[in-house]
Amino acid sequence: xxxxGSSVTKSLKADPSKNMDAANVYAVMNIISFFCSVPxxxxxxLPTLGDEWNKAVEANGFxxxxxxxxxxxxxFYIYNEF
Numbered sequence: 001x002x003x004x005g006s007s008v009t010k011s012l013k014a015d016p017s018k019n020m021d022a023a024n025v026y027a028v029m030n031i032i033s034f035f036c037s038v039p040x041x042x043x044x045x046l047p048t049l050g051d052e053w054n055k056a057v058e059a060n061g062f063x064x065x066x067x068x069x070x071x072x073x074x075x076f077y078i079y080n081e082f
Contacts, residue, residue: 026080 020028056065 023081 018024060068
């Protein structure tokens, strides 16, 4: 993650026409990390994903589960932004 991400963001930061402030560098690094980790998640978690999702929905309800997921992602973003 570090080597790939640093080379991409370094080349983007070197181009003055790109607006690569701290928030944009953070976003690019998150996108790169996401795409690098997806194959591992699919291999490890996909067989049990449906069952676990159904258990979580039964225990908490769909709306509460989705609210918690969205709020968690938003708080993580805010934590890393400031």
